Amino acid sequence: MISNEAVIQKGQQYVMNTYGRFPVALVQGKGARVWDADGKEYLDLTSGLAVCGLGHAHAELLEALHKQAETLWHCSNLYWIEPQVELAAKLCQYSGLDKAFFANSGAEANEAAIKLVRKYWSRQGKPGCEIIVFNNSFHGRTLGALTATGQEKYHRGFTPLVPGFKYADFNDLDSVKALLGDNTGAIIVEPVQGEGGVNPADPGFMKGLRELCDRHGLLLVLDEVQCGMGRTGQVFAYQHYGIEPDAVTLAKSLGGGFPIGALLAREEVARAFAPGDHASTFGGNPLACAVAGRVIDIIVNSGVLENVARMGGYLHQQVTALVAGRDDVVQVRGLGLMLGVEFTREVKPLVDLCLQKGLLLISAGPRVLRFLPPYTITGEELDAALDILKTALKEWANE
Numbered sequence: 001m002i003s004n005e006a007v008i009q010k011g012q013q014y015v016m017n018t019y020g021r022f023p024v025a026l027v028q029g030k031g032a033r034v035w036d037a038d039g040k041e042y043l044d045l046t047s048g049l050a051v052c053g054l055g056h057a058h059a060e061l062l063e064a065l066h067k068q069a070e071t072l073w074h075c076s077n078l079y080w081i082e083p084q085v086e087l088a089a090k091l092c093q094y095s096g097l098d099k100a101f102f103a104n105s106g107a108e109a110n111e112a113a114i115k116l117v118r119k120y121w122s123r124q125g126k127p128g129c130e131i132i133v134f135n136n137s138f139h140g141r142t143l144g145a146l147t148a149t150g151q152e153k154y155h156r157g158f159t160p161l162v163p164g165f166k167y168a169d170f171n172d173l174d175s176v177k178a179l180l181g182d183n184t185g186a187i188i189v190e191p192v193q194g195e196g197g198v199n200p201a202d203p204g205f206m207k208g209l210r211e212l213c214d215r216h217g218l219l220l221v222l223d224e225v226q227c228g229m230g231r232t233g234q235v236f237a238y239q240h241y242g243i244e245p246d247a248v249t250l251a252k253s254l255g256g257g258f259p260i261g262a263l264l265a266r267e268e269v270a271r272a273f274a275p276g277d278h279a280s281t282f283g284g285n286p287l288a289c290a291v292a293g294r295v296i297d298i299i300v301n302s303g304v305l306e307n308v309a310r311m312g313g314y315l316h317q318q319v320t321a322l323v324a325g326r327d328d329v330v331q332v333r334g335l336g337l338m339l340g341v342e343f344t345r346e347v348k349p350l351v352d353l354c355l356q357k358g359l360l361l362i363s364a365g366p367r368v369l370r371f372l373p374p375y376t377i378t379g380e381e382l383d384a385a386l387d388i389l390k391t392a393l394k395e396w397a398n399e
């Protein structure tokens, strides 16, 4: 019989030890709820870590997946793929950018962006350009994306890294200016840092970055792998800031749970790639693109963004009230349904307490409790989650 224990035992024997996993094996999901192998139910306020934006087992996504599975699962990118073309057109329509490249994950989307930046400047006679990235950022685990990630703990043991990256401080324009040089080619930034602790960019900072890029002829690349595709209440997080990027990377919620990543770019920048410059066997495959195409339709046309804004406001307000008066809370911050509570101490025991009580939450760095509910979450579901959190917070205080 399947059970948490049986799955965990076999996993410990056969699966590489790269994740600090919770002692639970999830086997089923529906909407904002998931069930483990022992039949226990949880409210999932992680959405599979910002992936299942429309909740688990969304009926329309299942329909899109089944329909495509019965037609064509895979064909090489040496042929045109109709669902990929349709998805590219939709992403360009909603982003205002001109061209898309498809990958399978966030890290790969960022690798594509890094290569595009390098190729763009090589063609302009500036090979090996430098890229400015940010402390506390997270861009993925492949070597280029890892180098772009401004957190030393992820670098340890994996040097030498990729040359040509410089690290500025997030929300500090002067620290960016101090790094500018003749060989700078681009700035890569998350509009809301996710793994780094749920840090939204200040409006003046994002505008300032755009102005700096315009003044110095640099490319502004936004990593919206976590904060994009509706998470903040706009399709793209940069739409809150009134700026336009030169390129954007996406993954996570783009496929609603089906693996896909994307790089979008302005025509002039995208043109740097020629056949043979970049590729991915599975990138932009028919199944992923059919599902992602439907994800966008639902996000844009079904009142989903309005729900994110409404429920995001409600969650922010309720969580602020819940932690009011606690002397171990530093700040509640976020955008839309991407919320973090920074504590003065490590939140892992609190996350564990919530799990035991049937609520999935996650940390962002050691001291930030992170909420990433599905965009379709209801007020009743949030209330139920907050009741559990309230009890867990009390127990945590008494520990």
Ligand SMILES: Cc1ncc(COP(=O)(O)O)c(C=O)c1O
Pocket: 104, 105, 106, 107, 108, 110, 138, 139, 140, 141, 190, 194, 195, 223, 224, 225, 226, 227, 251, 252
């Ligand atoms: C902002 C950001 N970029 C990139 C990545 C890497 O994505 P993936 O794990 O799909 O490679 C993540 C993952 O958490 C992320 O949050």
